[in-house]
Amino acid sequence: MQPELVDALFIDDAHRFTITEIVHITGLAAADVTVLVECGAIAPQDPGAAAWTFPAGSVDVARRARALRDEFALDDVHAVAIIVRFEQRMRTLEREIAALRARLG
Amino acid sequence: MKYKDYYATLGVARDADEAAIKSAYRKLARKYHPDVSTEKNAEERFKEVSEAYETLRDAEKRAAYDELGTHAQGQDFRPPPDWGSAFGAGAPGGAGGEGFDDIDLADLFAGFGRARGARAANAPIPGRDYEAAVRIPFEAAYHGTELELDLGGASIDDEGRVRRVSRPVKLRIPRGVVDGQRLRVPGKGGEGLRGGPAGDLYLDIRVDDHPLYRVDGTDIHVDLPLAPWEAALGATVKLPTPAGSVELKVPAGARAGQKLRLKGRGIARASGNGDLYAVVTIVMPTVIDERARELYAELAKASTFDPRPQFGGS
Numbered sequence: 438m439q440p441e442l443v444d445a446l447f448i449d450d451a452h453r454f455t456i457t458e459i460v461h462i463t464g465l466a467a468a469d470v471t472v473l474v475e476c477g478a479i480a481p482q483d484p485g486a487a488a489w490t491f492p493a494g495s496v497d498v499a500r501r502a503r504a505l506r507d508e509f510a511l512d513d514v515h516a517v518a519i520i521v522r523f524e525q526r527m528r529t530l531e532r533e534i535a536a537l538r539a540r541l542g
Numbered sequence: 543m544k545y546k547d548y549y550a551t552l553g554v555a556r557d558a559d560e561a562a563i564k565s566a567y568r569k570l571a572r573k574y575h576p577d578v579s580t581e582k583n584a585e586e587r588f589k590e591v592s593e594a595y596e597t598l599r600d601a602e603k604r605a606a607y608d609e610l611g612t613h614a615q616g617q618d619f620r621p622p623p624d625w626g627s628a629f630g631a632g633a634p635g636g637a638g639g640e641g642f643d644d645i646d647l648a649d650l651f652a653g654f655g656r657a658r659g660a661r662a663a664n665a666p667i668p669g670r671d672y673e674a675a676v677r678i679p680f681e682a683a684y685h686g687t688e689l690e691l692d693l694g695g696a697s698i699d700d701e702g703r704v705r706r707v708s709r710p711v712k713l714r715i716p717r718g719v720v721d722g723q724r725l726r727v728p729g730k731g732g733e734g735l736r737g738g739p740a741g742d743l744y745l746d747i748r749v750d751d752h753p754l755y756r757v758d759g760t761d762i763h764v765d766l767p768l769a770p771w772e773a774a775l776g777a778t779v780k781l782p783t784p785a786g787s788v789e790l791k792v793p794a795g796a797r798a799g800q801k802l803r804l805k806g807r808g809i810a811r812a813s814g815n816g817d818l819y820a821v822v823t824i825v826m827p828t829v830i831d832e833r834a835r836e837l838y839a840e841l842a843k844a845s846t847f848d849p850r851p852q853f854g855g856s
Binding site: 439440441442443444445446447448461462497508509510528532535536538539540 | 564567568571572575588592595668671688690710711712713714715716721722723724725726727728730745756757758759761763821
């Protein structure tokens, strides 16, 4: 029997995630998510709000932090957050290089 | 089932303590993690050491693993009778222990952990999210495509028994995905337990390079080679685009590096398509016959054009 055809969806950039949702999705503790904010790896939509919400991209960053923590058996979430910041910078530079190559041919 | 010597994989003694196991794993993770390793077969080796660590770091899983006994690496073996029930996990395949041949040792402990959790909590457990890397050609990314994946792996039935299953899934990839983009497929992750919802499947999309088209965000760039006379006089040329060829009017006096914009013919987006840019390059013939040489000489004599004003006159 042929499997059912399902749609792969663009991740909705308009959706906002609470810390509770990020904890549920990623397996990080709420305190770890706070560390990611403190280290600048993710940023709430409104830092002054009583309850923070985050754009979809923050979930990917938090997932990556959890994966790095587990895959390298790292204890220090601060160190993980710094690594994630470096990775973000690296991805930005890779995209800039690809864009420049596209323009230069 | 084939035996895997997790202690040997991590290079530790069978009585190694938690700290020694963690230290050994960290060292091997730094050596073989695909993101940082230059070792041959790094991904495969990292999977092996991760699997070993995942079992040995958990006290109960480690105890259950030790109860399997000691065997040679790769040796066919079966767990002792009632092995699974002693630790609150069902035997793989069935009560009589049948169905071991297609079970991987890792599946045994994947089921072990979840069955223990479900028994303890007696509550619905949501399924895990899966991630898969998918590589598609440029045309498939531009137009959208359908593809089939097998998400097979260990599955837990309601009695906590582990079974290996094939899970084919057919996916519709929307048009306009770009390299490095992530897509979500709701409900196609791991199965939930005790009525818990299934997890989601996340796809990391990699798009192959195209010999003609270069992607910059949602814009596409394509080189437009012109003969010198076409650039000078203007021309109508056939230009390939991902949506099919078009006739492009090149204005007279086109310069190398100049970009001719075709609005809306880039990558599709709900918020507005990107553009396609034809980037002019001037190409000289490799062989210039006598007549062409005469014409160029005439042009050189007649023209006052200075291509190198910055050199201060030459």
